[in-house]
Amino acid sequence: MPEVNLSNAVRSNLLSLQNTANLLEKTQNKLSTGLKVNSALDDPSAFFTASSLNSRAGDLSRLLDSTSNGIQTIQAADNGLSAITKTVESLQANVNQARQDASFKSTSYTIDDATIGTAALKTLDFSGGSVGTTPVSVALNSVTVGAATATTLAGAGGDLTAAFTGGTIQVNGTDVAVRGEVAVVAATAPAPAGGSAFNADTDISALNGATVTLTSGGNTSTYTFTNSATGQTAAAITALTANGFTAAADANGLTISRADGADFNIASSTDAVAIAIGQGTGNTAVAVTNGTEAFDATATTLKADFDAAGITGLTTTVNGTHLDLSLASGADLTLTGDDTLLTTIGYATGAGRTSTNGIEVATGAVQTVDQLVAAITADTNLTDKVRATNDNGSLRIENLSLDDLTLTGASATAVDGSTTTNDIGGNTVRRDLSNQFNVLRTELDKLADDSGFNGINLLRGDKLKLNFNESGTSNIEIQAKDSTGAVRAINSTTLSIASSTNTEFGSNDSLDTRREGLNEALSTLRTQASQFGSSLSIVQNRQDFTKNTINTLETGAANLTLADTNLEGANLLALQTRQQLSSTALSLASQADQNVLRLF
Amino acid sequence: MSLKVELKPGERLIIGDCIITNSDQRTRLFIDGQSPILREKDILTSETADTPCKRVYFAIQLMYLDDDTSSLRDEYFNLVNDLVKAAPSTVALVDEINNEMLTGSLYKALRIAKKLIQYEQELLGHATTGGASLPTGS
Numbered sequence: 001m002p003e004v005n006l007s008n009a010v011r012s013n014l015l016s017l018q019n020t021a022n023l024l025e026k027t028q029n030k031l032s033t034g035l036k037v038n039s040a041l042d043d044p045s046a047f048f049t050a051s052s053l054n055s056r057a058g059d060l061s062r063l064l065d066s067t068s069n070g071i072q073t074i075q076a077a078d079n080g081l082s083a084i085t086k087t088v089e090s091l092q093a094n095v096n097q098a099r100q101d102a103s104f105k106s107t108s109y110t111i112d113d114a115t116i117g118t119a120a121l122k123t124l125d126f127s128g129g130s131v132g133t134t135p136v137s138v139a140l141n142s143v144t145v146g147a148a149t150a151t152t153l154a155g156a157g158g159d160l161t162a163a164f165t166g167g168t169i170q171v172n173g174t175d176v177a178v179r180g181e182v183a184v185v186a187a188t189a190p191a192p193a194g195g196s197a198f199n200a201d202t203d204i205s206a207l208n209g210a211t212v213t214l215t216s217g218g219n220t221s222t223y224t225f226t227n228s229a230t231g232q233t234a235a236a237i238t239a240l241t242a243n244g245f246t247a248a249a250d251a252n253g254l255t256i257s258r259a260d261g262a263d264f265n266i267a268s269s270t271d272a273v274a275i276a277i278g279q280g281t282g283n284t285a286v287a288v289t290n291g292t293e294a295f296d297a298t299a300t301t302l303k304a305d306f307d308a309a310g311i312t313g314l315t316t317t318v319n320g321t322h323l324d325l326s327l328a329s330g331a332d333l334t335l336t337g338d339d340t341l342l343t344t345i346g347y348a349t350g351a352g353r354t355s356t357n358g359i360e361v362a363t364g365a366v367q368t369v370d371q372l373v374a375a376i377t378a379d380t381n382l383t384d385k386v387r388a389t390n391d392n393g394s395l396r397i398e399n400l401s402l403d404d405l406t407l408t409g410a411s412a413t414a415v416d417g418s419t420t421t422n423d424i425g426g427n428t429v430r431r432d433l434s435n436q437f438n439v440l441r442t443e444l445d446k447l448a449d450d451s452g453f454n455g456i457n458l459l460r461g462d463k464l465k466l467n468f469n470e471s472g473t474s475n476i477e478i479q480a481k482d483s484t485g486a487v488r489a490i491n492s493t494t495l496s497i498a499s500s501t502n503t504e505f506g507s508n509d510s511l512d513t514r515r516e517g518l519n520e521a522l523s524t525l526r527t528q529a530s531q532f533g534s535s536l537s538i539v540q541n542r543q544d545f546t547k548n549t550i551n552t553l554e555t556g557a558a559n560l561t562l563a564d565t566n567l568e569g570a571n572l573l574a575l576q577t578r579q580q581l582s583s584t585a586l587s588l589a590s591q592a593d594q595n596v597l598r599l600f
Numbered sequence: 601m602s603l604k605v606e607l608k609p610g611e612r613l614i615i616g617d618c619i620i621t622n623s624d625q626r627t628r629l630f631i632d633g634q635s636p637i638l639r640e641k642d643i644l645t646s647e648t649a650d651t652p653c654k655r656v657y658f659a660i661q662l663m664y665l666d667d668d669t670s671s672l673r674d675e676y677f678n679l680v681n682d683l684v685k686a687a688p689s690t691v692a693l694v695d696e697i698n699n700e701m702l703t704g705s706l707y708k709a710l711r712i713a714k715k716l717i718q719y720e721q722e723l724l725g726h727a728t729t730g731g732a733s734l735p736t737g738s
Contacts, residue, residue: 053691474703541670542702548677549698556684556691569723571686575652579682584675585655589646591662591672596617600645 053557059470060550067543069454070466074478074536077458080451081529084459084490085522087444091437091497092518098433099511105425106398107412108391111369115416116140118364122409122417124372129405129426130385130506138375140409140417141366148330150313151358155322155346160299167338169345171325176309178341180297184261187291192253192278198233199249205229210273212240214256216264219243225273253278261291299323302345322346330358369395372415384507399424402431402502427506434505441492441499448491458532461489468542476542478535480528490528495521602630603637614638614665636665642710652683653690653720657713660697664706687723690716 116122121143125135166180196202207225214221223239226232233249240247240256245264248255254277258264266286268274280286295301299318306316306323313328323345327333335342335353347353367375369390376388376397386405387398395415399405403426409415410422451459458464458480468474482488492498496517504510579585592598607613607622607629614620616635631637638661649658659676663669680698684691693716700709 053695056695469699469703545669545673545698545702548673549695549702552677552680552684552698553691553695555681556688556694568687568689569725572652572683572720572723575682575686576650579652579655579679580650584678585646587675588649588655588659588662588672592646592658595662595665596614596619597643597645597662597665599619600612600614600643 053553057550057553057557060546060553063467063470064543064546064550067466067468067539067546070464070478071536071539071543073453073456073458073464074532074539076453077451077480078529078532078536080447080459081490081525081532083447084444085525085529087440087447088495088497088518088521088525091440091444092515092522094433094437094440095511095515095518098430098505099508099515101427101429101433103429104387104398104400104427106387106396107422107424108394108396109410109413109415110394111140111366111372112414112416113366115414115418116366118143118366124410124415124417125408126382126386127406127408128423129399129403130401130503131382131405135408136379136381138372138379139367140372140415141364143364147359148328149357149359151327151330151333151355153325153333153335153347153353153355155319155324156352157348158322158344158346160302160318160321160323160345164297164341164344166297167341169335169337169341171306171309171311171314172327172331172334173336174309174311175337176306176311178297178305178338178345179295179301180341182292182295182297184259184294185290185292186257186259187261187264187288188257189255189264189266189279189286189288192250192255194275195250195253195278196233196276197251198237198254198277199251200233201230202233203229204232204276207270207273207276210268210270212236212269212273212277213267214240214245214247214264215267216244216258216262219245219262219264221245221247250278256288258288258291261293263287263289263291319346327358330360332356332358369393397424399426401506402426402434403506426502430505431502434500434502437500437505441497444495444497445492448489459490461487466539468546476535476538478532478539481531482524483527490525495524497521602632605629605631605637605639612640614643617665636667636707638665642714651717651720651724652679652686653713653717655679656683656694656697657710657717660701660706660710660713663701664710667706669701669706687720689723690719693719 118141122140123137124140125137127133127135163181166178169176169178196204204225205227208227209225211222211224221240221242223236225236236254237247237249240254244258244260244262246257246259248257256264256266256279264287266277266279266288268277268280268285271281274280302323303316303318306314306325311327315326315328317324317326325333325335333355335347339349342353343349372395373388373390376382376386385400387400389396389398397405397407405424405426407415407422407424408419409417411418411420412422448459449457451457452462456462456464458478461480464478466476466478468476479487480490488494500514504514605613605628607627609622609624609626612619612621613629615631615637644654644658644661646658649655656676656679659672659679663672663676680694684694693712697709697712697716700706700712
């Protein structure tokens with residue numbers, strides 16, 4: 001076949017046609033896919049920019065997933081905190097209810113006087129309840145020891161018939177003054193001086209009418225002078241020697257005495273008489289006190305002396321030659337003092353001077369209801385544990401605890417001091433509340449344990465770290481912390497909520513303390529919740545921003561393979577105009593007005 | 601390391617929520633601290649922000665001065681998405697800006713936004729002078 005020679009024109013047309021066919025193919029391809037840039041060959045830079053943007057969007061999406069997980073974790077912790085707060089509020093309500101409750105159990109008992117008696121000491125014992133295992137006793141009575149018997153002391157020997165000397169004896173320390181035999185000593189007036197000679201028949205008629213009188217108690221003797229010149233001295237002696245007085249003549253006057261020793265007075269009516277008898281001067285009576293009266297100490301005087309000592313309950317009996325003594329109270333009797341006198345009255349030296357054979361009277365009584373109430377109230381070992389009141393004549397015992405209280409010495413109806421026991425139950429309302437408290441507390445711990453997501457539980461003290469960019473240089477760490485910045489988990493221990501006990505729920509003071517503790521727990525929970533809340537809002541903010549960024553990238557990447565960069569300028573101009581009318585510009589302007597730019 | 605700022609006479613400077621106006625002498629200031637700082641030449645107002653990219657810059661500026669990305673976030677993304685739809689080649693710069701904002705460096709975002717404005721000027725230049733459009737295919 002000879003070569004086909006093509007002319008230049010034909011050749012160029014052929015090339016042109018081939019190119020056109022090529023273009024057509026390309027255009028058809030573009031039309032079918034809708035993308036201007038189908039492969040790297042079409043528009044390399046655009047294609048690679050788009051794919052890198054797409055992969056960057058992918059990275060950010062993955063970051064977004066972990067941020068979402070982080071948000072879920074924080075929300076789980078937040079939900080846990082809400083539930084725990086409600087539980088703590090329930091605990092508070094429980095404690096308040098217990099505090100208000102006063103349904104402590106009590107029993108009223110009569111006092112069985114007869115069984116308690118006064119023969120032996122009886123007590124009522126409290127144990128159990130809040131008292132504890134060591135019983136606390138309250139006396140039910142005081143004890144009488146038999147009937148009183150007088151103490152007797154019998155003398156022996158002794159000699160009361162003969163005269164005995166006085167002295168002091170003590171009966172149980174009290175003095176008894178015993179009078180002894182006293183011999184008489186005559187009372188004698190002083191010897192006369194310068195008087196008339198009464199031993200001769202002196203003329204004392206000049207004393208006519210005057211008198212001399214001797215007095216001693218009821219005894220008197222007197223002589224009235226006459227004007228007789230003779231025989232007066234003898235007459236005077238005769239007259240004056242009467243009623244126990246003895247007047248004797250003396251060359252210098254009269255000697256006067258009393259044999260019985262009683263005191264006497266010599267009274268002269270005139271001075272002349274006094275001179276004549278030689279006793280005294282003037283009208284002043286001469287008192288004579290130098291005698292001693294006789295005293296006859298006998299068994300009778302002895303008994304009188306004992307009686308006069310004023311010893312309560314002492315009876316003295318003369319028994320022949322000695323004395324017997326008895327003391328009605330039954331107290332021991334002891335004689336001390338003058339040894340000779342004691343022997344005389346029948347108590348020679350030795351043990352015979354003490355007697356212990358009597359029995360003293362003791363007053364015993366059974367306690368009354370009021371006395372028992374006072375005793376129980378005063379006993380500090382029972383304060384806030386047992387309350388006693390007078391219930392219309394019966395003893396009402398209230399058990400101020402949650403555990404059973406045991407009374408030893410009481411039956412179901414009466415206090416009798418025997419070995420029988422009776423129980424008073426504990427406060428069941430408070431006991432139930434105490435149990436409920438512990439159930440709620442356990443629930444609290446379970447809630448704290450269940451507040452995790454994806455293996456991280458912020459309430460357990462775990463740390464959550466969230467990255468905001470692919471390299472991790474921008475991130476946030478979230479962990480439960482206390483006010484000092486130390487890591488602090490949330491559970492019943494860190495909230496200081498210990499288990500309740502029967503003792504605690506039985507005491508109003510303990511419940512008040514518990515209430516304050518729960519208040520503090522609530523404020524800890526609130527603080528922690530607000531910390532988590534602010535962390536959550538930071539993370540959510542970042543999440544929204546990241547989502548928007550991804551959206552922008554995807555929009556940009558898609559549009560990059562669609563539009564012609566040369567059109568972009570025109571598009572921008574159109575956008576510029578459009579924006580002037582849009583609300584976006586308005587809101588930007590209003591925002592600008594609110595900040596520092598308004599000053600610009 | 602303090603920031604050194606030189607002010608010409610009468611030039612203004614924003615620090616935090618205050619405007620400092622210089623007197624009639626050149627001044628040099630050394631500034632430390634966290635508050636936002638903007639020189640007068642870097643400040644746009646709602647009147648001077650009249651193109652899409654300038655508006656984007658303006659939004660970032662407001663967020664920078666308030667130190668809070670959440671207040672204008674929606675408006676910002678509206679602007680940015682419109683921009684990217686109209687001129688997809690800006691997406692690379694926009695992504696850089698977003699990256700800085702995501703990590704809280706608003707001042708760096710502002711600097712990149714300035715580059716964005718310059719790029720925009722180029723594109724607008726194409727449109728107004730009318731450059732070559734479709735390739736001839738030969």
